[in-house]
Ligand SMILES: Cc1ncc(C[n+]2csc(CCOP(=O)(O)OP(=O)(O)O)c2C)c(N)n1
């Protein structure tokens with residue numbers, strides 16, 4: 001599993017690098033690149049964020065000790081426990097204090113241990129963070145706020161260690177929602193999220209923390225928010241996804257290509273505000289769209305993309321938009337593989353859409 | 357951390373924690389942990405004045421009085437007596453039940469390592485006296501609700517080993533039909549409301565159950581259990597206020613095992629005196645390693661809350677295992693601390709000593725009980741392994757009544 005994933009990713013990324021060789025996103029020349037896994041890439045980004053801004057702080061449950069997934073390892077030793085500290089078990093407090101700290105002009109980088117535990121903080125994020133600027137007529141804001149949280153399946157996490165709650169936050173104007181697909185992306189997108197003058201919820205694909213390894217530049221770099229990336233060009237169908245799901249979609253694209261179907265794969269990267277132009281341009285070219293995410297189908301962010309594309313590309317569509325998502329069930333303990341939007345489900349939908 | 361990475365190979369819920377080079381455990385906190393020292397020193401009142409224990413070992417119903425290891429400490433309440441009435445029968449049943457719980461948890465550990473249990477699994481060994489003592493004071497009409505460390509509470513509520521192991525392994529015969537797993541044990545017929553994954557969320561829920569009980573006028577109460585880590589969640593304080601305002605028959609049982617994951621209580625709580633943290637709600641601090649003290653406190657609390665509204669019981673206890681299966685449990689506390697507690701405060705050893713000193717059974721007879729228990733556990737595991745997985749239609753069942761989900765997902 002690890003091998004195929006790593007290979008798949010490496011392939012995708014090598015291809016992506018070729019394609020974006022003229023990209024302004026990554027200035028490769030500036031420093032060493034090293035094979036790095038996702039949690040270490042996050043860790044590097046946090047080091048840089050604290051290093052480059054004396055008013056940046058990192059806190060959450062057990063983060064001073066490195067956190068459950070080791071993302072904050074070494075930060076307290078380096079920057080001291082006044083800037084990297086543990087909070088009690090209290091998500092509402094973590095979010096609320098982070099908003100207050102950010103409102104004082106600081107960069108508050110808060111960790112919620114698992115995305116499943118973000119709900120006690122939901123009110124603070126939705127009602128306080130997202131609307132602070134708007135309702136105060138721009139007198140106050142918490143733009144320095146970034147909430148990092150691991151999301152998604154891990155193979156056997158069960159009901160409360162596997163959820164993908166991104167869509168809840170995509171319904172909230174004033175927030176940004178960002179999800180990286182790989183170590184290199186994670187580092188650049190996290191630094192952008194931290195430095196962005198808006199509150200950001202940053203979901204990290206925990207399945208990839210150790211599994212995904214790729215070359216990551218050691219220097220400080222940022223990747224743009226609200227810009228999707230075409231990671232595999234194609235002509236027959238557009239696939240849109242984010243986070244860990246992209247490596248599954250990539251495999252489906254590979255398989256489809258053996259049947260002569262050319263898939264264009266897009267990493268949305270920022271879910272709100274999302275890059276409609278890139279997706280639209282692609283669908284206008286291919287005439288077909290498939291969206292895939294791990295969260296349940298109904299009310300997932302795929303529904304929004306699907307509606308927007310139906311509005312804007314109606315006459316160019318040659319088949320209904322396909323959505324291959326998690327089932328409309330709570331995240332199951334047994335039968336997780338049935339729940340998941342697997343490669344084969346995606347492949348079947350690609351074929352059905354192309355042959356519609 | 358080589359040992360850790362080995363344990364947490366693929367999906368890694370790494371155990372955290374201050375390693376030896378970071379701050380040493382607070383010596384005061386360590387001393388406090390050990391404070392309730394040897395059960396051997398407990399003054400046994402073998403021939404209590406009121407109920408002479410003159411019976412022979414054969415008379416297992418004879419009432420005897422035993423003193424708790426340490427006095428109770430009260431907050432806004434007069435403490436109950438340290439003299440606890442018990443019988444040889446009860447002591448033997450405590451011994452048996454706690455041994456069964458311990459064995460079950462140790463077996464679950466092996467099954468997890470053999471990958472027969474997946475997902476998250478939190479073990480209760482060390483804390484058995486709380487489950488057993490509480491049950492001895494209440495009836496199965498009283499309700500219990502707890503967090504994810506729920507296996508032994510389930511057994512205490514009359515759950516069967518086979519249901520427990522089947523649930524752990526995701527099998528059909530499990531107490532939640534194999535759909536819940538370790539963190540979600542339930543037992544409707546014995547008012548066990550489970551098994552909750554979100555830390556602190558079960559607290560207001562438990563108080564709501566007590567609200568229902570108040571309307572039902574059946575003189576039943578709810579034991580709402582939570583950890584020292586959970587005690588820092590705001591929901592607790594909101595629920596305390598409402599329960600006190602409405603005089604609800606709820607006992608808030610704080611199982612203080614002194615750590616929330618890798619965080620020692622004093623790192624997370626300004627005041628780790630959890631029994632006092634209800635302010636206007638009375639509280640009692642109890643030696644949670646002493647089943648008889650737990651029984652006495654729960655009996656007292658039940659009577660109190662039926663008349664006066666909520667009360668907090670802080671159970672001073674200890675978990676031997678790490679927080680969950682990926683936490684070896686030794687990076688944020690010393691091995692000496694763990695072995696010290698095992699030697700001085702172990703809840704099973706405490707009862708064993710009582711039984712032996714009162715000549716209720718011989719050491720060999722107790723060993724035989726342990727052997728029986730081991731066999732029972734092995735047999736249940738063998739049976740559970742044979743049990744099929746839930747039917748795949750269960751994936752869509754119980755989301756709504758009438759299986760709406762199935763229809764929606766049909767191709
Ligand atoms: C809302 C929420 N936040 C975080 C977690 C992760 N988590 C699970 S158990 C735990 C520690 C709880 O400690 P405590 O309440 O003392 O209970 P114990 O495990 O000691 O029985 C944490 C942080 C969670 N399950 N839910």
Ligand SMILES: [Mg+2]
Nearest residue numbers: 583584615616
């Ligand atoms: Mg605890």
